[in-house]
């Protein structure tokens with residue numbers, strides 16, 4: 395104890411809190427800012443490789459009793475953490491929905507952290523509150539295109555909100571469906587509402603046997619979390635078939651709704667997807683809006699990925715009908731190139747968010763402008779600052795160029811795959827996501843054993859490429875029409891503006907080599923691999 399007391403000195407601690415102390419950490423940081431690209435290029439894209447080896451650095455479960463020297467911690471971070479992070483900014487990291495950030499984000503993030511505003515209430519976020527509302531308004535306008543008087547009335551309304559900021563698409567989807575559930579089972583005829591009395595009492599009051607939500611089989615798993623949390627149940631998130639273009643099958647949707655209603659199952663929401671996570675497919679939102687309207691149910695659109703296509707005159711038509719949605723989710727930390735932690739829920743009707751309005755006397759007072767009145771989250775960072783700045787610094791036209799160019803690159807990549815004698819395109823890119831597999835001179839029909847062999851090879855190829863650390867594509871398994879077995883595929887997401895066709899050629903070349911070596915090692919033919 396004696397030694398520790400000597401080490402911990404209140405004056406020194408106060409200094410740490412009150413003024414800049416030159417530390418090794420700051421020197422590393424200065425280096426990062428000065429040579430960002432070089433800093434990142436030293437990291438490999440070897441996602442997930444050697445997890446056991448890394449765990450050895452993180453074994454101790456005791457909080458260090460005495461302070462660690464900053465320089466010692468800096469060394470640790472540099473050698474054990476930074477060096478083994480994944481270089482998601484590499485142009486050959488094309489497997490997930492996260493990519494390089496514009497360089498100006500770094501100083502902005504520092505400003506955000508330095509101010510450490512809490513957007514839950516205006517008392518801790520003064521200027522950040524109207525700034526965040528403005529960003530919500532801009533994205534609302536991108537989707538709904540309402541007129542000047544609408545935004546003049548609602549942008550900074552004390553009573554209502556036309557959207558909310560969240561830490562991501564998951565929370566935004568949950569919030570949207572929370573609104574939908576509370577709206578469906580609202581207070582009526584002496585019943586206080588599902589938010590007060592709960593789901594069981596609400597079903598009894600309304601005379602429903604059960605609740606359901608519907609989404610295509612490509613729905614994001616955050617919707618299952620929402621079904622769980624909202625008391626609907628994962629089983630009652632009903633999966634609808636998709637067509638050849640990976641868009642929801644309207645006929646199946648209508649049939650399933652009819653069957654549910656015949657059993658007195660109330661429909662909380664119909665969920666359309668604009669850019670499915672696995673394949674980038676887009677549902678026919680006009681058709682879904684009409685079906686939702688016919689059945690009087692909430693229409694939610696999960697545009698977490700694809701919402702950015704609205705920036706493009708060329709591609710926004712794909713999302714036609716989105717303005718008819720009661721609610722829409724867009725992730726800023728995907729194609730708006732903001733750091734992780736930014737998603738937005740937008741509501742067509744300014745009264746929608748009233749269904750989840752909160753109040754607490756000490757923090758979010760009725761009639762105040764506190765953003766926390768309508769959010770699922772409590773304390774929230776001022777990440778809207780980054781979205782606001784990115785929207786201004788890049789502007790609509792840059793986003794249009796980015797989305798056009800990543801979609802064009804994905805389409806060129808698809809052509810490369812089609813033209814190659816080694817690969818088979820599985821889902822063509824509607825947006826900038828596609829799937830394919832290694833399958834030289836495809837021979838159909840495939841026996842079940844052959845399909846499974848190709849699935850095994852695809853899995854092994856993806857793992858080997860990932861651990862080699864040069865490039866990264868992800869992998870998923872799709873149930874597809876015309877295939878008796880689910881198909882394992884390579885999944886590519888083109889979001890990095892630095893990714894060119896020659897990078898993509900290199901990714902394919904590497905895969906050809908990996909396949910050859912795996913097949914040689916196993917001594918098997920493609921059709922009976924392993």
Ligand SMILES: *Cc1c(COP(=O)(O)O)cnc(C)c1O
Nearest residue numbers: 562563564614671696698699725
């Ligand atoms: C990414 C994504 C989500 C979830 O968003 P998070 O920001 O990861 O929480 C939801 N839906 C779709 C379609 C997505 O692509």
